[in-house]
Amino acid sequence: MSVRMPSNFGRSGAQESALDLLGHEILAEKAAALGRTGQRVEETLKKLRENSDSEQRTRLLKEAAAAVHAYFIQRELCGLRRHESVIREYDIPRAVLVRLGAS
Structure with a gap:
């Protein structure tokens, strides 16, 4: 599917201005979505750190891994490909990273 500018934009300058907006x-x-996914990572990691029950821990690890995965995807959509600094900043546990396929 292609998108075409409305024909009422007579000049190319107006078209460029509309595209810029x-x-x-x-x-x-994109920035707002990145902020929301980052906040979700913080929340899930906090729950994971506060809970020591082994039954709950498995579920919380799964939730944290899903949140971190979504955050990494959103970062990549924003053009941020390297995640090492984020892993250190959020102090993402190795158990969560292993669930994402990190070795």
Whole structure:
């Protein structure tokens, strides 16, 4: 499917301006989504650290791994490909990273 600018944008300058506004809107939404997924990572890791029950721990590890995975994907969509600093900053446990396939 292709998207075409409306024909009422007569000049190319107006078209460029509209596309620029759309680009800013997309970037703002990407940043907001990155913030939301980062907050979810913080929440799930906090629950994981606070709980020592082995039955709950398995479920919490799964939730934390899903949240971290979503965060890594969102970072990559924003053009941020390296995750080492984030792993250190959030202090993501090795048990969570192993569930993501890290060795």
